[in-house]
Amino acid sequence: MKLNKEQQQMLEGKQGRGARKAVEILVAYGDCYNAERMIPVTSVHIAGNYPVLMDEGIEWLEDLAQGGTKVSVYTTKNPEMFDFEDSEELKVPEMYQERQRRIDAVLRSLGVTLTYSCHHYLVGNVPRFGDHIAWASSGSQVYANSVIGARSNRDGDHVALAAAVTGVIPEWGLHLTENRRGELLVDVGQLDLQKYDPADYKALGWAMGKIVGTKIPVFVNLPADLHVECVKGLLYTLTVTGGTGLVHLVGITPEASTVEAAFGGKPPPLADIAVLQEDVDKSYSEISSSSEEKVDLVIFGCPQCSIQEVQEIAELLDGKKLHPETQLWICTSRWVKTLCERMGLLDKVRSSGARIVADVGAADGPHLYLREQGIRVIAINSARGSYYAHNLFGMETWFGSTHACVQAAISGRWEGNR
Amino acid sequence: MKMKAKPVTAGIAEGEAIVSHMAISFTGGMDPDTGIIRESGHELEGKSVAGKILVFPTGKGSTTGSWQFYAAFKRGHAPKGIINVKAEGIVAVSAIITGTPMVHQMENDPLECINNGDFVKINADEGYVEIKKSKPDERR
Numbered sequence: 001m002k003l004n005k006e007q008q009q010m011l012e013g014k015q016g017r018g019a020r021k022a023v024e025i026l027v028a029y030g031d032c033y034n035a036e037r038m039i040p041v042t043s044v045h046i047a048g049n050y051p052v053l054m055d056e057g058i059e060w061l062e063d064l065a066q067g068g069t070k071v072s073v074y075t076t077k078n079p080e081m082f083d084f085e086d087s088e089e090l091k092v093p094e095m096y097q098e099r100q101r102r103i104d105a106v107l108r109s110l111g112v113t114l115t116y117s118c119h120h121y122l123v124g125n126v127p128r129f130g131d132h133i134a135w136a137s138s139g140s141q142v143y144a145n146s147v148i149g150a151r152s153n154r155d156g157d158h159v160a161l162a163a164a165v166t167g168v169i170p171e172w173g174l175h176l177t178e179n180r181r182g183e184l185l186v187d188v189g190q191l192d193l194q195k196y197d198p199a200d201y202k203a204l205g206w207a208m209g210k211i212v213g214t215k216i217p218v219f220v221n222l223p224a225d226l227h228v229e230c231v232k233g234l235l236y237t238l239t240v241t242g243g244t245g246l247v248h249l250v251g252i253t254p255e256a257s258t259v260e261a262a263f264g265g266k267p268p269p270l271a272d273i274a275v276l277q278e279d280v281d282k283s284y285s286e287i288s289s290s291s292e293e294k295v296d297l298v299i300f301g302c303p304q305c306s307i308q309e310v311q312e313i314a315e316l317l318d319g320k321k322l323h324p325e326t327q328l329w330i331c332t333s334r335w336v337k338t339l340c341e342r343m344g345l346l347d348k349v350r351s352s353g354a355r356i357v358a359d360v361g362a363a364d365g366p367h368l369y370l371r372e373q374g375i376r377v378i379a380i381n382s383a384r385g386s387y388y389a390h391n392l393f394g395m396e397t398w399f400g401s402t403h404a405c406v407q408a409a410i411s412g413r414w415e416g417n418r
Numbered sequence: 419m420k421m422k423a424k425p426v427t428a429g430i431a432e433g434e435a436i437v438s439h440m441a442i443s444f445t446g447g448m449d450p451d452t453g454i455i456r457e458s459g460h461e462l463e464g465k466s467v468a469g470k471i472l473v474f475p476t477g478k479g480s481t482t483g484s485w486q487f488y489a490a491f492k493r494g495h496a497p498k499g500i501i502n503v504k505a506e507g508i509v510a511v512s513a514i515i516t517g518t519p520m521v522h523q524m525e526n527d528p529l530e531c532i533n534n535g536d537f538v539k540i541n542a543d544e545g546y547v548e549i550k551k552s553k554p555d556e557r558r
Contacts, residue, residue, distance in 0.1 A: 021515075028426055028514040032505045032522075048485055054450070056492040057485045060515065136481060156481030158511045391446070 001030045001170065002037050010166060018069025022162035029159050030170025038168035039175060043127045043150070044075040045120055045135040046112065046164070048157045049365050050099045051081075051392065058099065061106045064161070069110060071164035076115040076125040077107055078137055079304065079331070081365035083358045090357070092369050112164075116359035117333035118303045121148070129254055134169050136160035138243075139236040139303055139384065145246040146235055147228075149254035151175050154245045174245050180255060181264035182218035182248045187271035189221035191280065198233040199401040199417075202383040203283035204275065205237030211273055212238065218248040218262040220271075226252060229309065236303060237383045284417040287383045290396035294325075296375045298409040300402070301331025302362040302385030307339050309402070310356065314345045316406040322353035323412030327375075329366070334358040354409065361385075367393035379408040379416075419531070419549040423501070423521035425542040426510050431499030431519040432539035435532050435549075436470040438462045443479025444486040444512065453495030471538045472497035473528050477509035487512035499540040501528045501547060521547060 003023075009015055010023040026038065048057060080100050082092045107114060117123050118137060127133045127150035135141040135152045136159070144150045153173040155163070163169045173179055186208060196204075208217065217238075226249075235247055248256035256262035300313060310330055322328055330349065332340075337358040340346045349356055360366050363385040367375075371393055379398040380386050389395040398408065404416030440461045442448065447457040453468030468490075477483065487509075490496040500513055500520040513520035519542040528547070532538060537550040 025511055025514050028510045029507050031426065032507055032510045048482060052482045052485050054485065054489045056489040059492070060488055138481070154481055156484050156508060156511060158484045158515060159481075159507065 001027060001035055003027070004038070007038055007166070007168065016067050016069060018064050018067060019165055021064060022165040025158055025162040026166060026168070026170055030172065033170065033172035035170035035172040037171055039132050039171045040167055041073055041134050041163050041169050042131045043125055043133040043135070044071065044073050044160050044164040045078070045125060045137055045140065046075060046157050046160050047078040047137040049078065049080050050096065050103065051364055051368055053103070055099070058102050058106065061103070061110075065106050065109045069165060071111045072167040073164050074125065075112045075164040076117070076120040077112050078116070078118050079361040079365055080116050080359050081368060082360060086357060090369070091373065093372065096369060115333065117335070118361050119306065119333060122306060123333050123335045132169065132175055134160040134163035138239040142235050142239050142245055142247060143232065145174060146249060146253050147231060152245070154243070180246060181216065182256070182262040182267075183215040184212060184217045184272045185259070185268050186212070186217045186219045186273045186275065187221055188219060188275050191275060191277055193223055196230065197401050198227070198229045199381055199399070200280060201230040201233035202237045203280045203287070205234040206241055206283040206287055206383050207279040208273070208275065209238040209241030209244075212242045212244055214243040216244060216246050216248065218250060218256065218259060218267070220250050220259055222249055222251065224251050229306075232303065240384045240387050283383070284399065287386050287399040288397055288418060289386070289390045290377050290398050290414070292377050292396060293413045294377060295379045295398065295408045295412060295414055296326060296377050297370065298326065298328040298379045298405045299331065299362040299385070300329065300381060300405065301360075302380065302382035304361055305330055305332045305336065307336050310336060310340055310345055312402060313406060314348050316403060317349060317352040317354060320352050320410050322409050326409050326412045328352075328354035328406070328409040329362070330354065330356045331360050331362045332356060332358060363388040364392060367395055371395065379405045379414055381405050419551070421525045421531070421547050421549070423524040423545055423547050425545050426505050426520040426522055427513045427518065428542050429517060429519035430539070430541050430543060431471065432537070433469060433471050433498045435473055435534060435536045435538045436462065436465065436467055436497075437529065437532055437534050438472075438474040439529055440474070441476050441478040442474050443477065444483035444490070444508065445480035447479060448486065448490060450486050450490035450493060450495060453490055453497070466495070467497045468495040470497050471499045471501065471540060473501045473532050475503040475529065477506040479508070481508055483508040484511045484515060488515055491516040491518070501532070501538070501540060503528060521545065
């Protein structure tokens with residue numbers, strides 16, 4: 001790979017050991033994919049929280065920050081384990097509090113913007129069409145490529161951090177126009193999509209991810225006015241059962257105004273995949289892992305809830321009380337929580353017995369201590385959240401619509417799809 | 419037997435080879451507390467890669483794999499060296515952050531010319547791999 005003078009100097013250690021380590025990572029990574037050069041990035045997002053980093057990961061970050069290493073590009077951070085403001089109320093064990101304080105301190109010293117959010121594109125990290133970015137979070141990465149038209153590969157945290165420090169990324173994969181063309185035609189025209197809610201789009205994404213794998217699919221016959229929550233539901237779930245980084249939604253994705261544009265030429269004469277309702281129905285039972293009806297916790301926010309989603313949940317909870325043995329958490333960013341407070345939603349939600357929790361996501365962080373508090377069966381409206389809560393933390397899960405989940409919190413039992 | 423290979427990182431490592439014909443994911447696929455491959459149905463399931471020269475086609479799975487590999491390394495359970503048919507980002511980053519000697523694109527297919535138990539030396543500084551075959555009865 002060709003390095004310019006500045007990158008060469010970094011490699012020689014003339015800009016500190018942090019920059020040297022960062023550029024070493026990028027060179028090894030770029031060489032794997034025969035990248036010819038580095039290109040500037042405008043935005044970085046890093047993902048790992050304590051369950052991913054472990055103690056050794058924190059030490060690695062602390063080592064990177066030694067000597068005053070700083071990010072040179074606007075960099076935001078995914079959710080953590082708990083909200084510092086609620087740590088006592090949530091009974092977070094001191095060991096986890098100490099780890100999160102260390103992570104917070106080292107990110108602060110690196111100059112990372114402490115969003116603790118996975119809807120960072122709603123709270124300030126908004127790339128433009130065509131921007132080269134490094135987002136290490138497969139859900140938002142596919143959203144950036146497919147909805148915004150920014151360009152990011154499926155980079156891990158080490159690569160994203162190295163890009164943040166150096167300001168550049170090796171040019172390969174989805175950074176190059178010729179690699180962004182559609183590879184598979186997916187026709188959803190046989191489904192009655194007018195009746196679909198976001199959970200149904202997640203079930204659809206679950207079924208499709210398994211077939212799509214790492215290829216770039218082109219979806220045709222989606223409603224032109226498809227709600228953003230449905231778009232998110234489809235995209236975020238496709239990257240759970242599959243590994244694709246870009247999805248062309250014809251009529252929605254900026255690079256896919258037509259099916260020809262999506263394929264960069266003539267589309268295949270027949271759809272590679274014609275989805276049937278039975279494929280979608282089957283997903284519901286595959287996503288849920290539980291067979292026990294009693295629900296300990298209903299948890300929303302994978303990705304973190306937007307203000308519109310909180311409003312919808314608050315509306316469903318209005319005048320109701322949660323079952324005494326079931327908790328309900330709405331996970332979101334600090335920004336949305338502040339907005340909820342201003343709009344009276346915080347009190348409204350609290351009076352039902354539910355809580356709004358900032359700085360965490362529903363898929364990972366909190367499950368570490370929730371499990372220790374005896375929470376075993378959860379209900380969730382996110383297929384992604386269900387998958388990670390079950391596979392990484394051993395939770396038993398029910399997956400269904402927002403309405404079915406709220407209902408479970410009120411009755412204490414799962415009565416939704418199965 | 420000495421063969422050319424393309425370095426991914428620098429350094430020299432030598433030891434007993436453990437060979438997988440299947441791709442490896444460090445997240446969920448390898449236990450950082452033991453170095454044992456735990457992916458169910460994997461060719462190396464139940465076997466430890468700790469302290470060995472790990473030979474496999476390429477990486478797969480979650481990009482968080484480099485954090486898992488780093489933890490395994492710090493706990494003393496990572497492989498000593500890595501030979502890939504074709505390197506992929508997660509494995510390359512894992513090797514670079516731990517200083518693990520790693521090569522790929524060997525002049526002959528490493529999955530064919532290296533067997534479990536062979537004594538293998540990776541010289542990633544000069545770009546070659548040296549293989550000392552074990553006797554068949556020494557193979558595990």
